[in-house]
Amino acid sequence: MDYLKRGTAGFRRANFALFAGGCNTFAVLYCTQPLLPEIAKEFHIPPAAASLSLSLATIALAVSMLFIGSLSEAWGRKGIMTVSLVAVSALCLWSSYSANFYSLLAFRIAQGVVLAGLPAIAMAYLGEEIEPKSLGVAMGLYISGNSIGGMGGRVITGMLTDFFDWRTAIFGLGVLGIAASLLFWLALPPSRNFKPRPLQVGKMVRSLASQMKEPRLLCLYGLGFMLMAGFVTLYNYIGFQLTAPPYSLSQTVVGWIFVVYIVGTFSSTWMGLMADKYGRSKVLRSALLIMLIGVCFTLSGSLPVKILGIAVFTFGFFGGHSIASSWVGKLAVRDKAQAASLYLFFYYTGSSIGGTVGGIFWTDFGWSGVVGMIVCFLVLAFLLLARLSASVGKQQGRPVLEARQ
Incomplete structure (x- = not known):
């Protein structure tokens, strides 16, 4: 090569x-x-x-x-x-x-x-x-x-x-x-090691269908959906709250709030290392808890506390996503590329559905309604993680909380 x-x-x-x-x-x-x-x-x-x-x-x-x-x-x-x-x-x-x-x-x-x-x-x-x-x-x-x-x-x-x-x-x-x-x-640089293969649509569809029959992967797909649904919902509607009274922030200031993404660059790497050391289940559970704490902070009327909550929530999200997405490759027995594609499909579908439905909660219940919806997503994520951890723990023949794969 x-x-x-x-x-x-x-x-x-x-x-x-x-x-x-x-x-x-x-x-x-x-x-x-x-x-x-x-x-x-x-x-x-x-x-x-x-x-x-x-x-x-x-x-x-x-x-x-x-x-x-x-x-x-x-x-x-x-x-x-x-x-x-x-x-x-x-x-x-x-x-x-x-x-x-x-x-x-x-x-x-x-x-x-x-x-x-x-x-x-x-x-x-x-x-x-x-x-x-x-x-x-x-x-x-x-x-x-x-x-x-x-x-x-x-x-x-x-x-x-x-x-x-x-x-x-x-x-x-x-x-x-x-x-x-x-x-x-x-x-x-042009591809030097690429070898074209015939397009086999039927084989691709069968491979995608087979991945949907694996319960553990379905749990991970659901986790990706819930994580991204909550994340995009928060960022979609925080701008509506911050540009309105009593904050009345400009679009420039609201745009700069997205700089908190930087904490996600750190958390995705750090939590990945922690998952290798302490186990994916335990660290992913911690990431979900961090998201829950962060979104609750955004209920505060204090702008600094609200922005801190956004940063904490973002930290937990990127860490959780990095663990869940890497776990797909570990659990997929075959056709890992198709398994990863399905994870991303559910991940972005969560963005689409959660991001739009959140608007109904914003219109009817204000920011507290948006936070309530995100909390529901996180509760469902906790339940999916518990189901996944139990399945992995049984397969490995050791206590669930010690499951590392």
Whole structure:
């Protein structure tokens, strides 16, 4: 195998390209989240309807990710990723001219479909092209690009909306996306170890169906759903509360609150290490408890305490997600790629459903209703984890609380 080795120009170019691509992908995906109050105001729609601009994009992404990875097995890696980045950036530019809310939703659905091209393929590219002993570093850089893009996109759109309007903010993000796509295309080394295989749709569908029959994996898929449903619900509607009296914060300030994502970069790594040491069940339970404490802090009327609660909640979420997603690979006996795709499908479906239903709770019950809904998601997550821990513990023939796999 002709691997890209750490310290070489090709290794640096590959990491730079995928970092830029990850930033672009997740900046565009979440760009409307801090703008939901502005979108609701302009189109005279309730918050739950405004949230569809994010929810429909994520559900389209979830469905596309089930299939696009298999397409790349036949059509190649770099080409699909490049087309995906260019297309989503162009759609971002066009969506800023949406004449009405329905056309904005159509653009967002199309973005969700083409967005899948990078996250569904990037890890496969890295696994094929990077030498095994350097793969952890490369994967970490790619994932950090995802989180920085998600955070940066929210901050940029929040600031541009304050200075101009939400349409200019989305257009500006599209311009940055075109530049990132060009850098990606120029920098990413072509695949050298990729071997195309015939597209076998029937085999892929059968593999996905078989993963849905494994109870332990179903528990993990449910955990991914509950984690992301709660996380996106909080971030979708916190902006509505903070831009209204008594806080009356600007879009710029609300956008900068997303900087608390940085704590997630730390917690995902730290909790992963703790899971290896103390066991996945125990540390994931701790992550859920941290999320529960954090979301309850947001009920405080004090702005510093509320922001602290958001940070604590975010810390727990990223730690919990990192453990749950890595656990899928441990429990999947075969077809690990399809098992991971299903986890992401449920994960993003949770984002879509929870993020929209949360708007109903916000409209009818205010912030306490949103928090109550998130607490329900977390309670269900605790129950799923208990079921999973019991199953794993019995299979390993030792006490459940000591189960480490």
